[in-house]
Amino acid sequence: MYQIEEPTYFLYLAIIPVIFVLFFLVLWWKKRTQKQFTDYNLIQKLSPSSSTFKSILKITMVSLALGFLIISLTNPKMGTKLETVKRQGVDIVFALDVSKSMLAEDIAPSRLDKAKQIITKIIDNLGGDRVGIIIYAGNSYPLLPITTDHAAAKMFLQNANPDMVSSQGTAINEAIEKAITYYDNEAQTNRFLFIVSDGEDHEENTITLAQEAQKEGIKIYTIGVGSSEGGPIPMKNIGGGISYKKDSKGEVVITKMNEQVLKDIAYEGKGKYINGNKTQETINHIKDILAKAEKNEFESKQFSDYKDQFQWFIGFGILFLIIDVLLLEKKTKWIQKLNLFNQTDPLNNSK
Incomplete structure (x- = not known):
């Protein structure tokens, strides 16, 4: 290495x-x-x-x-050898919404870019905590297994985009189900799931799944990006130009953030809803949450004796x-x- x-x-x-x-x-x-x-x-x-x-x-x-x-x-x-080292921290999984509605630019530079900024800055402030990333739209996709390699987490995060998920929609259900399987059952760490989304086009039974995750010891925090006024969804044309998504009547679709569904998920997940439109306030809030969390000891492997x-x-x-x-x-x-x-x-x- x-x-x-x-x-x-x-x-x-x-x-x-x-x-x-x-x-x-x-x-x-x-x-x-x-x-x-x-x-x-x-x-x-x-x-x-x-x-x-x-x-x-x-x-x-x-x-x-x-x-x-x-x-x-x-x-x-x-690095000349692989060592097992003991760390103290919590396990954090980010579920990032990469549906087309996240391309809306009602929050500069766009909802998706704002979400990436928030997650990147959270990772920058972590200590010995482990991180995993899931992306989802019409279905969910494991972008990065849970790891202590924060640099790799940020690199994978920057490549996340709607084209990486085969179908469109907002499959929060699948994201929560996949997140439950992400954590190491043998390591008794505090477990956090941060869902970063605009909350639009959510599915049924999301509340039930949030309750199941909470029973597994996972606290769910939701971070909303977007505005209540909403904005159009930009689409790239074949020629390289930009147009906006239209409905069956030919009218431009306006996507709006659905705060209520995100609040409901956070409530049932014993966590909290955070409005992510103000980046620094969001980071400070999450830093405070993680600072108060009890840190558990776990083992991880890493290269040592770098020469x-x-x-x-x-x-x-x-x-x-x-x-x-x-x-x-x-x-x-x-x-x-x-x-x-x-x-x-x-x-x-x-x-």
């Missing part, structure tokens, strides 16, 4: 293609200038040992050396620099003596 300590240094790798571009521009300029004063055959007679290939090889060596030295600056590390590996890249960088120094821009004499292509010496060429 690898870690990169300073990934920002990778940006300096952009210097390498710039070096190549400048090198070939200078090479082109030299050839063009030479042609203005004399012809190719005379140049070959005046400098028979000149080698364009050697010049390209040398700039390649320099570029490789530079590349390895830049990578060494990022200080790559490798610096930068010295290998420095070594390769120095090696390529040495090769560059030893390489001459002239043609190699022993290769010339082989005369692989049956060429005649331009200085001894007789008529």
